[in-house]
Amino acid sequence: MVHAGLWSGFALLLILPEGSRPGGPPPWAERVVYALGILSLTVPPAYAHFVLVERCLLRGRYALHVALLAVMTVAWAALAGAVFQSWTGRQMSVAYLAAIVLPVVLFSSAIKVLGEVGRQRSLIEEARAKQLQAELDLLKAQVHPHFLFNTLNNLFGLARHGAPAAADGIARLSHLLRYMIYESNRERVELEREVEQIRRLIDLEKLRFSTTDDIRVTLDVDPDLSDVSVAPMLLVPFVENAFKHGIRRSAPSFVRVALTAESRSIRFAVENSLHPPRAGAADEPRGTGLQNVRRRLELLYPGAHDLVVGEAGGVFRVDLRLDDPTAGSGR
Amino acid sequence: MRCVIVDDEPLALGILRDYVSRVPLLECVGEFSNGLDALAFIEQGNVDLLFLDINMPELTGLQLLRSLSHPPLVILTTAYSEYALAGYDLDVVDYLLKPIEFERFLKAVNKAHGLAHGAGGSDAGDRTVVLKSGAKLHPVRLADIQCAQAAGNYVAFCSAGKEILALMTMKDAGEVLSGGDFVRVHRSYFVNLRHVEVIDAAAVVVGKRRIPIADRQRDELIRALRARRR
Secondary structure: OHHHHHHHHHHHHHHOOOOOOOOOOOOHHHHHHHHHHHHHHHHHHHHHHHHHHHHOHHHOOHHHHHHHHHHHHHHHHHHHHHHHHHHHOOOOOHHHHHHHHHHHHHHHHHHHHHHHHHHHHHHHHHHHHHHHHHHHHHHHHHOOHHHHHHHHHHHHHHHHHHOHHHHHHHHHHHHHHHHHHHHOOOOOEEHHHHHHHHHHHHHHHHOOOOOOOOEEEEEEEOOOOOOOEEOOOOOHHHHHHHHHHHOOOOOOEEEEEEEEEOOOEEEEEEEEEOOOOOOOOOOOOOOHHHHHHHHHHHHHOOOOEEEEEEEEOOEEEEEEEEEOOOOOOOO | OEEEEEOOOHHHHHHHHHHHHHOOOOEEEEEEOOHHHHHHHHHOOOOOEEEEEOOOOOOOHHHHHHHOOOOOEEEEEEOOOHHHHHHHOOOOOEEEEOOOOHHHHHHHHHHHHHHHOOOOOOOHHHOEEEEEEOOEEEEEEHHHEEEEEEEOOEEEEEEOOOEEEEEOOHHHHHHHHOOOOEEEEEOOEEEEHHHEEEEOOOEEEEOOEEEEOOHHHHHHHHHHHHHHHO
8 A cells, every 4th residue: 555655656756747848748648658667667676676675785785785786777777678679669778777767766665674664663662562561470470469468468557556657658668569560551540540659659758868858859739630541650750760860868959749730731840959970870871760751651642742851050850741641642 | 337347367457447446437346357257247237338358268358249138338458459350340339458548448438428328318418527637537527518628738628617637639528528518619629508608700708718719610609509409
């Protein structure tokens, strides 16, 4: 189908153009014959060349490729010239015919190769997603939820009276784990569920620093998020990233998270304080932690999101807009 | 409500026993560590609400549920995820995922209590809900609540004498207030129709509070008031 379309387009280009030629434009029938002639001249070598591309070019046999291409073009041009002469009695030089054949052959192959590269890339993407899914499945198989959460529940029960803060932490960690391991492969979750996990994550992160540290964390969420769903674990990683890079116990630090919902879109902004890189820290460019989520956004919300990541005045800021997050391409 | 707790793990049973004892709406009339004993007890009747663990030896919670001829209201307590149970299409009030936090437990209890008092029934607007504010529990009649307002991660429930600040979302608040005469007039406000005093161009006055209101919501509020008078 695609091939037929592209070739018809090519034929149309041959039929339609050219305004005034000395002696007036040739009649339509003549042009159609001309286009058919060019097509029959170029289509067979184009497809033959696809085979060459696959067998030689894509396998690294460049010299062989060029040699075979040259032989094929010349041989085909010679053959076409002979046929043309036997039909019309007129002569046409092999070089002239080859000059028509070669650009079409090269151009069509370029289109073919580009399409191939795109397909390969999406295959790799898919393989990577499958790999992640397989890792998650393995983890699920090894940690039986019934054992895990009943045990956590028992620890929760033990800690409740002696150490209520520990009990709270156990409960939050349990629910966050359940969400990450067992619910993250759902297509969509209610946005409020995702926000719930952000609250838990923040509460758990707060356990890591003491009350005397100059660390401020704010979460500002629109009170009305009803009826909005979103791909799970889409927003949480931004907050994880902000804590990872933004909080330094030795310096004043902050993390600010804000989520607002408009009628057909949501806006999510995460800011954190910037700190000079630690001595001896791995030379990791900023924002690499966001690469996974960036890729997920491209897969799940193509053309329906806007992610702006930047830093200014000691603040690292991530600004995400999602259009109609309940829909997207993940259905 | 007379309730029964079924769980094969003693610590899990202990947590629920403690939670039930703290909520004034509930009275624990039996606790069981296996499904068979529980089945025999519940079949005698006189149980309004059942807290039921799913994964138990001998008789699982789901089997017990199917065996009951007249099941009471049921709240499932489980170590699995809610998602894992979604396929069963069970007629239950709520799922509580372990470890169960008290706020979540209370939400399920308020929901069950609302169902027991026939949400939409004649006495529905008069029923009592239990709100948790800090460490304190407040039983409040729905009819006494004038309005509820979002305040950060909290919702403030206002009645004549006091204001109760409970950690929950507006969606949760909507569930707590369901069956009462409440209308959401603003993304941050619910008002009780019983307490509406004045409606003017830009606001509705409830108790002593002026609550901003948009045109569309005002029309809706007036419609709801008319429907209630009828």
